[in-house]
Amino acid sequence: MEWETVIGLEIHAQLATKSKIFSSASTAYGAEPNTQACAVDLGLPGVLPVLNQEVVRMAVKFGMAIDAEIAPYSVFARKNYFYPDLPKGYQISQMDHPIVGTGHLDIEVDGSNKRIGITRAHLEEDAGKSLHENFHGSTGIDLNRAGTPLLEIVSEPDMRSAQEAVAYMRKIHELVQYLEICDGNMQEGSFRCDANVSIRPKGQEALGTRAELKNINSFKFVEKAINIEVERQIDVLEGGGTVIQETRLYDADKNETRSMRSKEEANDYRYFPDPDLLPVEITNALCEQVRTELPELPSAKKLRFQDQYQQDEEISTTLTSSRQLADYYEAVVKTSECDAKLCSNWVSGTFLGALNKAGLEINESPVNYEHLAGLIKRIADQTISGKIAKQVFEELWNNDATADEIIEKQGLKQITDSKEIETLIDKIIADNPKQVEQYLSGKDKVFGFFVGQTMKASQGKASPKEVNKILENKLK
Amino acid sequence: MHNKTITELSKALREREFSSVELTQSYLDRIKKHNALNSFITINEEMALEGAKVADTILANTNTNLLTGIPIAQKDIFCTQGVKTSCGSKMLDNFISPYNATVVENFNNAGAVMLGKLNMDEFAMGSSNETSFYGSVQNPWNTNCVPGGSSGGSASAVAARLTPAATGTDTGGSIRQPASFCGITGLKPTYGRVSRYGMIAFASSLDQAGPMTRSAEDAALLLQTMSGFDTKDSTSLDIPVPSYSASLNNNLEGLKIGLPKEFFSEGLNNDVAQTIESAINEYRKMGAEIKEVSLPHMKLSIPVYYIIAPAECSANLSRFDGVRFGYRCSEPKDLNDLYIRSRGEAFGDEVKRRILMGTYALSAGYYDAYYIKAQKVRRLISEDFKQAFAEVDVLMGPVSPSPTFGLGEKTADPIEMYLADIYTIAVNLAGLPAISIPAGFADEKPVGLQIISNYFTESHLLNIAHKFQQTTHWHQLSPKGFE
Numbered sequence: 001m002e003w004e005t006v007i008g009l010e011i012h013a014q015l016a017t018k019s020k021i022f023s024s025a026s027t028a029y030g031a032e033p034n035t036q037a038c039a040v041d042l043g044l045p046g047v048l049p050v051l052n053q054e055v056v057r058m059a060v061k062f063g064m065a066i067d068a069e070i071a072p073y074s075v076f077a078r079k080n081y082f083y084p085d086l087p088k089g090y091q092i093s094q095m096d097h098p099i100v101g102t103g104h105l106d107i108e109v110d111g112s113n114k115r116i117g118i119t120r121a122h123l124e125e126d127a128g129k130s131l132h133e134n135f136h137g138s139t140g141i142d143l144n145r146a147g148t149p150l151l152e153i154v155s156e157p158d159m160r161s162a163q164e165a166v167a168y169m170r171k172i173h174e175l176v177q178y179l180e181i182c183d184g185n186m187q188e189g190s191f192r193c194d195a196n197v198s199i200r201p202k203g204q205e206a207l208g209t210r211a212e213l214k215n216i217n218s219f220k221f222v223e224k225a226i227n228i229e230v231e232r233q234i235d236v237l238e239g240g241g242t243v244i245q246e247t248r249l250y251d252a253d254k255n256e257t258r259s260m261r262s263k264e265e266a267n268d269y270r271y272f273p274d275p276d277l278l279p280v281e282i283t284n285a286l287c288e289q290v291r292t293e294l295p296e297l298p299s300a301k302k303l304r305f306q307d308q309y310q311q312d313e314e315i316s317t318t319l320t321s322s323r324q325l326a327d328y329y330e331a332v333v334k335t336s337e338c339d340a341k342l343c344s345n346w347v348s349g350t351f352l353g354a355l356n357k358a359g360l361e362i363n364e365s366p367v368n369y370e371h372l373a374g375l376i377k378r379i380a381d382q383t384i385s386g387k388i389a390k391q392v393f394e395e396l397w398n399n400d401a402t403a404d405e406i407i408e409k410q411g412l413k414q415i416t417d418s419k420e421i422e423t424l425i426d427k428i429i430a431d432n433p434k435q436v437e438q439y440l441s442g443k444d445k446v447f448g449f450f451v452g453q454t455m456k457a458s459q460g461k462a463s464p465k466e467v468n469k470i471l472e473n474k475l476k
Numbered sequence: 477m478h479n480k481t482i483t484e485l486s487k488a489l490r491e492r493e494f495s496s497v498e499l500t501q502s503y504l505d506r507i508k509k510h511n512a513l514n515s516f517i518t519i520n521e522e523m524a525l526e527g528a529k530v531a532d533t534i535l536a537n538t539n540t541n542l543l544t545g546i547p548i549a550q551k552d553i554f555c556t557q558g559v560k561t562s563c564g565s566k567m568l569d570n571f572i573s574p575y576n577a578t579v580v581e582n583f584n585n586a587g588a589v590m591l592g593k594l595n596m597d598e599f600a601m602g603s604s605n606e607t608s609f610y611g612s613v614q615n616p617w618n619t620n621c622v623p624g625g626s627s628g629g630s631a632s633a634v635a636a637r638l639t640p641a642a643t644g645t646d647t648g649g650s651i652r653q654p655a656s657f658c659g660i661t662g663l664k665p666t667y668g669r670v671s672r673y674g675m676i677a678f679a680s681s682l683d684q685a686g687p688m689t690r691s692a693e694d695a696a697l698l699l700q701t702m703s704g705f706d707t708k709d710s711t712s713l714d715i716p717v718p719s720y721s722a723s724l725n726n727n728l729e730g731l732k733i734g735l736p737k738e739f740f741s742e743g744l745n746n747d748v749a750q751t752i753e754s755a756i757n758e759y760r761k762m763g764a765e766i767k768e769v770s771l772p773h774m775k776l777s778i779p780v781y782y783i784i785a786p787a788e789c790s791a792n793l794s795r796f797d798g799v800r801f802g803y804r805c806s807e808p809k810d811l812n813d814l815y816i817r818s819r820g821e822a823f824g825d826e827v828k829r830r831i832l833m834g835t836y837a838l839s840a841g842y843y844d845a846y847y848i849k850a851q852k853v854r855r856l857i858s859e860d861f862k863q864a865f866a867e868v869d870v871l872m873g874p875v876s877p878s879p880t881f882g883l884g885e886k887t888a889d890p891i892e893m894y895l896a897d898i899y900t901i902a903v904n905l906a907g908l909p910a911i912s913i914p915a916g917f918a919d920e921k922p923v924g925l926q927i928i929s930n931y932f933t934e935s936h937l938l939n940i941a942h943k944f945q946q947t948t949h950w951h952q953l954s955p956k957g958f959e
Contacts (some may be wrong), residue, residue: 040573043795045568045802046555046577046674048709078791080838082815091796140797270838270845275681275788277710 001238002202005230006210007165007195008157011172012150013182014126014147014190015058021125021149022049022092029188033131033142041147043087048276052074055149056280057124058181059099060290061397062151065179065297068103070287076123076277080270085128095150095271098122099280105175106299107167116168117156124150143268145189145257151181157196157207162226169193174298178323192217197226198243199233208233209243210384213257216250229257303327309333309340318348324362325352328369336373338380346376350393375403388412388460416463418470421454424462425470428453439475447471477502478637479954481946482694485640486542489535496535496545500528500589503547507591507638510958514625515633517552518560518593526596534587542697544587549639551630552593553600554580554685555674563676564596564608564626567802567822577674578706579643579685586701591639592716595629598824599793600650600678602626603896606887607826614883614957615658615921621880624654630688631658638959641689641698645675647682648781649875649900652912653942655688656875656924659879659914661941661951662688663695665909666931668713670699671706673753677792679785680711682904691951692913692941696720699934715932723935724942728762730870731940734769739873742848747918752874755915755925758944759872769867771860778855778894782838783850784905790834793827829890858906861928871928875912879921899926913941914950922950 020027023040035379045066063070064368075097078090106113126148131140159165172189176182184191193216198208211233216225228250233243247266248257273279296304298320305316305326320326329347333340351372355365375396379389384407395406407413415421427438430448439446454467477499480488489496504521524547531545555561555573557580563567576584583590597607605628606615613628615621616636623632627644631654634642644651646664655662663686670685677683700721705714733756740749760766798804798818805817813875823831837846864871876896886893903910908928915925925944929937947952 042800044555044574045561045563045676045795045837046573048673048711050708050710080791080794082794082797084797084799084811087795087800088791089797090791183670268840270835270840270843272787272791272838272843274678275711275781 003199003230003234003237003282004202004204005160005162005226006157006198006200006207007159007162007226009155009159009165009169010194010196011153011155011169012192012207013153013172013176014181015055015149015151016179017052017054017058017149018026019052020147021052021055021123021299023147025147025197029185032143033140033144035144035334037128037146041087041143042209043089044072049092049168049279050272051280051469052149052303053192055123056099056282057286057290058179059121059151060287061179061181061294062121062176063103064287064291064294066100066103066121068118068121069101070282071099071101073281074096074099074122074140074280074282076274077271078274081267083148084139085130085143087143087146091125091127092274092277093124093271097279099282105168105171107164107171107237109161109167114164116158116164119154119156121153123398124152128151151176152187155335157198158236162223162230165195166223167424169222170219174321178295178298180295180323186217190216193222195222195226197229197233199230199237211245211257213250214260217257221250221252224252224255225257227286242387283408295323309344311344315344315348318352319344320431322362328362331369332373334377335370336380338373339375342380343376346372350390354393354397359456366398369398371402378403378407381462382414382416383407383458384412384414385464388414391460412461414463415458415461416466418466421458421462421466421470424454424457425450425467425474428457429474447475450475478640479959480640482543482546482640482689483699485546486544489545490540491750493675494771496528496531496547496589497525499545500524500547500668503639504592506636507633510616510636510638511620513616513632513636513638514611515595515636515638516549516592517564517610517629520590520592522557523559524589524591527691531587531924535954541586541701543583543701545589546641547589547591547639547955548557548583548698549591549594549630549633549642550580550583551596551627551643551645552788553596553645554643555676556580556590556593558575559593560588561593562609563600564598564807565824565827566609567796568849569609571672571802575674578671578708579675579702581674582701582704588701594627594642597626597628597650598827599613599676599789600626600647600683601789601826601830603649603653603753603893604881604883604886605629605654605817605860606883607824609824612883615880616958617659618880618920620882621921622657622883624657624876624880626650627654627662628731631655631660631662634658634660634688634690635955636790637954641687641694643685643698643702644688645678645685645686646900646904647785648904649897651686651688651713652875652900652910652924652926653897655912656926657880657922659922659924659950659953659955660688660690661692661911661912661913661936662686662924663699663707663937664903664909665699665703665934666909666945667904668711668930669909669934670702671704671709671712672772673706674706677788679788680792682781682785682836684904691723692911692945693724695911695941696724699938701876703934713932718935720935720938722795723939728759728764728943730801730939731759731762731764731870732773733759733764733766734864734868735766736771736774736864736870736871736873737768737846738771738774743877743895744874744904745878748874748876748878748923751916751918751923752872752925755948758947762943762947767868769864769871771857771864771902773853773856773860774902777905779859779897780850780853780857780905781897781901782833782894783846784854786830786834787837787847788834790831790838793823793831796822826890854905857902861902861906861908865930870936873926875924875926877899879918879923907931911937911941913944914953915948917949931939
């Protein structure tokens with residue numbers, strides 16, 4: 001039988017606020033355990049939550065970017081369950097009235113577009129962390145993360161392959177970073193995903209029973225976990241069994257999913273509106289204000305790059321893959337006032353290559369856009385050749401100096417004076433009679449030898465264009 | 477000096493008739509002398525005397541707040557930094573709060589001196605103060621009787637003159653009913669008037685703190701200090717606080733008083749009914765117009781309350797899990813054992829009963845039938861009051877169907893205990909302000925008159941109460957043995 005895979009994702013994006021969703025404690029990652037948990041985060045008797053208005057703006061921003069309805073009235077609810085790293089014994093979340101309603105996002109897989117529906121997005125607080133190591137059989141609790149704001153983005157079961165799921169997840173990942181509402185750091189857990197996976201006979205409309213795969217925290221694992229789960233479900237059904245509704249955990253080491261708890265064992269969370277918090281009212285004025293702050297979104301930016309900079313689709317996709325990179329590129333073009341393609345060659349080539357090699361983000365780059373623009377300017381006006389430029393770039397990377405300073409200091413200026421080059425060439429022709437003879441007898445390849453010798457003699461500084469021209473004349 | 481009102485004490489302190497240290501010491505002596513009442517859980521002797529010393533230097537120097545140097549006592553539901561905050565429970569017997577409730581902070585800023593922490597029903601769940609882990613409290617008017625609850629320690633201590641005034645909290649009548657039982661003045665403000673920050677939550681949408689004093693005049697002074705918007709409490713309202721003392725003497729000519737017929741029906745003790753009637757007559761003499769009104773859904777307030785309050789408390793009390801603070805059972809064998817035994821050993825029966833009721837009401841399959849339905853009825857009850865206030869300025873009636881009852885008399889039957897709050901609960905469900913003032917006696921036990929007014933009209937309420945106290949003497953009477 002032919003099976004069809006059906007996937008829906010629940011993505012948790014940690015909102016990039018300075019302070020927590022209901023307290024003024026810092027959200028910075030990596031502090032000593034329990035140093036960033038105040039009385040409210042600890043759930044001390046008598047404390048009350050106060051909503052950080054910044055999270056509302058961020059959720060509205062996201063809602064607008066996916067073309068969703070923004071709820072004029074949304075409600076925080078208590079989700080009740082006991083766990084040691086959940087200080088109040090309930091999580092403040094949203095249930096019946098989420099802040100962001102139905103929206104959608106377009107993804108591209110194998111060159112064709114597909115629209116993925118987004119059911120809702122709601123605000124909630126994160127729990128703390130349980131630490132099971134180094135406590136002599138006990139469990140340690142770190143509440144630094146407790147109260148960190150999360151936006152849970154729930155998709156429709158619209159994806160039909162692991163590949164589509166990954167494309168959707170990447171798209172959301174890119175979007176939340178574009179909107180500057182999430183740092184997207186998956187290693188630190190700022191962007192996490194649960195996947196609801198089911199299969200059904202191809203052509204059948206009714207959905208199969210789903211398994212929820214928990215906390216799969218990289219694009220690679222999402223793809224692997226879904227594929228292995230689909231295989232498992234096919235085996236179960238084809239073996240005459242039934243898939244049961246349950247929560248499963250993906251084990252990356254063994255590349256398998258295993259049951260965590262079945263539906264029957266699932267908690268009754270007893271959601272009810274949190275009486276400590278007023279309903280969130282979102283006015284038109286707030287929506288309008290957020291709309292003006294909305295950045296150009298990736299798809300629009302990509303189209304503009306194709307149009308404004310005459311870039312092909314591939315380069316435009318690369319340049320707009322993050323907002324930082326796109327901004328960097330545009331700053332280089334603007335500052336250098338040089339050809340947009342020359343700039344994109346350098347930004348997407350040498351620059352991005354060096355960053356990737358060093359494992360750095362754009363904002364950590366040792367070469368800022370002004371320095372790179374300075375270098376590109378000197379290529380454009382032929383002060384240096386492309387080859388020397390690579391050498392200068394390396395100097396820029398390692399030193400805090402401008403391209404002009406490096407060129408001046410190291411005497412890297414291109415030799416364009418034809419007299420000077422002619423002198424060099426005359427000497428090389430005189431020193432290599434055998435090669436001259438070979439060339440004249442029809443071995444065109446030997447021409448490269450003369451170019452190479454000339455460049456070497458000029459320590460790479462001779463203008464390749466001039467060298468070619470003069471050599472052609474001399475070797476007629 | 478313990479028979480003086482706060483206004484009189486404040487004047488005496490200013491005129492150096494006695495110092496705050498002397499005043500504080502005299503109350504501490506009385507507290508110890510009348511230890512048998514069991515109205516205090518914690519006596520804060522050292523810190524109180526230190527605070528009084530500081531107050532004395534301030535009194536010597538500057539133009540001060542009227543409460544500077546005045547001793548007060550806090551219900552043990554308010555978090556007090558460095559002082560045990562038990563909420564009447566074994567669960568928090570070892571809990572020293574690292575921070576102050578906003579109400580406590582406000583009194584500190586005013587220069588008031590905290591004598592100690594007052595006994596109460598466990599987590600404010602009770603109507604007789606008999607659910608306290610620290611034992612029951614005696615009513616000074618009849619030491620075999622309960623002081624009411626949950627602010628029983630507050631009412632008993634104020635009535636016995638162990639403190640000039642106290643704070644209380646009222647979720648379903650917990651200020652008004654003990655005030656009535658102990659013959660003092662107790663005001664439950666509009667929901668949102670006083671910050672709930674640092675006040676250990678029982679039922680968050682109903683809880684409200686208020687003053688418990690010997691007169692409306694004193695209540696005005698305390699409420700002035702307690703009230704106001706607090707950025708730490710999203711449910712507190714940013715509405716200006718008027719001067720509560722300024723309007724105390726306003727004329728009551730033409731005041732329209734509504735008597736809800738549901739307050740005077742079956743189940744009301746005859747002596748109480750007569751006492752209330754004669755109190756209302758006093759207002760008639762002052763020129764008020766009296767008319768009957770109806771609150772048709774009031775009869776549903778007890779069932780509604782016993783869904784909403786337990787539902788909220790079932791979540792509010794989840795944080796007491798033995799993990800971070802409070803009671804932890806000895807040598808738990810695993811996580812579940814830690815939860816089950818810590819909570820099982822440290823919560824009393826009434827608290828457990830309400831957690832169970834609330835958990836049930838919120839469970840899948842019951843939520844719509846109980847919780848949602850209760851919220852709808854709650855709106856109808858609010859609507860009833862709205863209708864009534866379209867016709868009259870205030871509502872009057874009894875606080876409780878009967879005066880205080882014997883210790884142990886109703887502990888076996890929770891339903892009978894719940895019915896003692898029949899006249900007070902609807903006010904909490906609607907979020908309205910209401911006051912209980914001494915109106916006389918039934919069978920030698922104090923009876924309180926309840927006055928209910930519209931949202932944020934505490935000034936009016938205090939004015940109406942004060943005018944009554946200008947023409948009656950009930951609030952000035954001392955229980956025998958405590959003069």
